[in-house]
Amino acid sequence: MMVLKKHPFHLVDMSPWPLTASIGALVLTTGMVKWFNHFEMNLFFIGVTILCITSYQWWRDVSRESTYQGLHTTKVSVGMKLGMILFIVSEVFFFLSFFWAFFHSSLSPSIEIGMQWPPAGIKPFNPVQIPLLNTIILLSSGVTVTWSHHSIIEKNLGEAKNSLLITIILGVYFTSLQALEYWEATFSISDSVYGSTFFMATGFHGLHVLMGTSFLAVCLGRMINNHFSSYHHFGFEAAAWYWHFVDVVWLFLYINVYWWGS
Secondary structure (H helix, E strand, O other): OOOOOOOOOOOOOOOOHHHHHHHHHHHHHHHHHHHHHHOOOHHHHHHHHHHHHHHHHHHHHHHHHHHOOOOOOHHHHHHHHHHHHHHHHHHHHHHHHHHHHHHHHHOOOOHHHOOOOOOOOOOOOOOOOHHHHHHHHHHHHHHHHHHHHHHHHOOOHHHHHHHHHHHHHHHHHHHHHHHHHHHOOOOOOOOHHHHHHHHHHHHHHHHHHHHHHHHHHHHHHHHHOOOOOOOOOHHHHHHHHHHHHHHHHHHHHHHHHHHHOO
């Protein structure tokens, strides 16, 4: 049922999803502690399941209010754009902490790690192998998601769907190659500060790629159901902005951690 609003602002309706998402996050992190200490993943998978179900329901509600209820007016869209920009800025500072830790240790190696970088006993990845391929993949995905965006604006939904599908495939391909890289790694997260900063920085970036891929997959589903128009598609724009942010972070990771840091 559509409710008549007397104001142009977006006041969200009462929803259970913030609560269930919080519960899912609590179960997930507790499950990770249990996994790392007791090698049992049942609680971890319960948390993942709760978050996946919550995400589906929450996205359903957002799609409904923006597409069918007409709640995302021009003024609301401006507010959401500012909110997304602030969110990306907060993510920039999140990754800045990892780069700070990396440069703090690499520019002045302590005696505990042999006064050298990479530390003694660490064999880093070859930057011109899988890391370079992943760089090409992410840069290509940035091109295809931009192609999809321009296709929406030009009302060419066929090209928009195809290029967005290519972007999602490239995102999955990137994640698969990073998983292979982790599997073949000769060091772990517990191997000195190099292992800690490497796996924290690249691991959180990989998590952001997974989230960005899921955002784009939801946008593809909405695009197939004709939820976007040439002038009303902020859901896709937000996902595209996030994806470009992920691309830029990877460039810094590749140049500083994989290439210069090795």
